[in-house]
Amino acid sequence: xxxxxxxxxxxxxxxxxxxxxxxxxxxxxxxxxxxxxxxxxxxxxxxxxxxxxxxxxxxxxxxxxxxxxxxxxxxxxxxxxxxxxxxxxxxxxxxxxxxxxxxxxxxxxxxxxxxxxxxxxxxxxxxxxxxxxxxxxxxxxxxxxxxxxxxxxxxxxxxxxxxxxxxxxxxxxxxxxxxxxxxxxxxxxxxxxxxxxxxxxxxxxxxxxxxxxxxxxxxxxxxxxxxxxxxxxxxxxxxxxxxxxxxxxxxxxxxxxxxxxxxxxxxxxxxxxxxxxxxxxxxxxxxxxxxxxxxxxxxxxxxxxxxxxxxxxxxxxxxxxxxxxxxxxxxxxxxxxxxxxxxxxxxxxxxxxxxxxxxxxxxxxxxxxxxxxxxxxxxxxxx
Numbered sequence: 001x002x003x004x005x006x007x008x009x010x011x012x013x014x015x016x017x018x019x020x021x022x023x024x025x026x027x028x029x030x031x032x033x034x035x036x037x038x039x040x041x042x043x044x045x046x047x048x049x050x051x052x053x054x055x056x057x058x059x060x061x062x063x064x065x066x067x068x069x070x071x072x073x074x075x076x077x078x079x080x081x082x083x084x085x086x087x088x089x090x091x092x093x094x095x096x097x098x099x100x101x102x103x104x105x106x107x108x109x110x111x112x113x114x115x116x117x118x119x120x121x122x123x124x125x126x127x128x129x130x131x132x133x134x135x136x137x138x139x140x141x142x143x144x145x146x147x148x149x150x151x152x153x154x155x156x157x158x159x160x161x162x163x164x165x166x167x168x169x170x171x172x173x174x175x176x177x178x179x180x181x182x183x184x185x186x187x188x189x190x191x192x193x194x195x196x197x198x199x200x201x202x203x204x205x206x207x208x209x210x211x212x213x214x215x216x217x218x219x220x221x222x223x224x225x226x227x228x229x230x231x232x233x234x235x236x237x238x239x240x241x242x243x244x245x246x247x248x249x250x251x252x253x254x255x256x257x258x259x260x261x262x263x264x265x266x267x268x269x270x271x272x273x274x275x276x277x278x279x280x281x282x283x284x285x286x287x288x289x290x291x292x293x294x295x296x297x298x299x300x301x302x303x304x305x306x307x308x309x310x311x312x313x314x315x316x317x318x319x320x321x322x323x324x325x326x327x328x329x330x331x332x333x334x335x336x337x338x339x340x341x342x343x344x345x346x347x348x349x350x351x352x353x354x355x356x357x358x359x360x361x362x363x364x365x366x367x368x369x370x371x372x373x374x375x376x377x378x379x380x381x382x383x
């Protein structure tokens with residue numbers, strides 16, 4: 001499969017010029033006009049701060065956990081039937097700093113500037129500041145900011161926080177305390193068993209129903225185990241979760257698990273689940289998402305794209321939009337690397353139809369080469 005060729009400037013000298021060019025080309029795929037594209041490109045530049053002006057012939061500004069090649073930007077497209085996909089951009093605002101503590105402080109300032117610009121409060125984040133931003137933070141990140149780009153030039157925001165800030169062994173306790181402070185006193189007890197908690201996310205800004213989202217890590221997860229991880233009252237059935245898991249990961253019953261594993265377990269990069277809480281009166285989550293790190297279980301992006309296309313077809317969603325999105329980000333062939341599609345996710349939220357999301361890497365610094373058949377690329381560490 002070959003992506004359609006698109007015009008590229010001869011030189012892309014900085015991180016900011018590359019990622020804003022990618023964003024500008026992605027906006028039409030999501031039904032966003034030129035004015036919105038220009039506005040959101042400016043928002044991305046400000047969110048990147050000094051890192052935006054860094055020439056691409058220099059190494060990444062820091063070893064950010066946000067992407068495999070340490071680009072502090074990741075795009076994602078969320079699909080529904082009979083609609084243009086929603087475009088999101090995830091940013092590490094403090095990537096140009098020299099410590100995790102400074103990274104977090106920069107991230108807080110960036111989000112609070114956005115709050116003043118777009119007139120929303122940061123009360124949920126303020127309640128957790130001392131918990132997630134200690135004097136000597138630990139862990140792989142401090143704060144990431146996700147922008148959901150909607151028509152009108154005012155994005156919806158999500159703040160991603162690090163439960164390991166006070167030490168990995170205290171992550172569960174940190175998540176428990178955060179939920180308690182936000183009024184979800186018994187929510188932690190509703191979570192499924194997990195091997196870790198990599199993120200806690202807060203919806204900030206103009207959301208109809210703001211969520212607190214807990215991300216859980218599941219090592220060596222099998223399709224059957226994945227099917228039982230939802231805790232929603234009216235969430236996806238076990239068969240739907242299992243079918244998504246097998247298609248996204250390339251693991252199929254009775255066969256060689258894609259490559260590199262004799263069964264359907266994800267023995268390398270772990271799967272993640274996300275459990276969204278909206279109502280404090282109930283202990284049950286109102287949302288469930290399963291994230292499969294497809295790049296860890298495919299030889300190249302041609303395989304990942306084929307799986308994504310199969311899933312989009314299955315749910316009656318626009319497959320052509322994903323092709324257009326990939327060609328907006330890169331001119332390389334999918335077969336020439338692996339990691340352009342980082343994750344595939346299936347999301348359910350109470351009262352809404354299921355969504356499929358494809359997470360798309362900027363690849364500003366490096367394209368990971370294709371994996372030889374039967375080589376265990378799943379052993380490569382990463383988010």
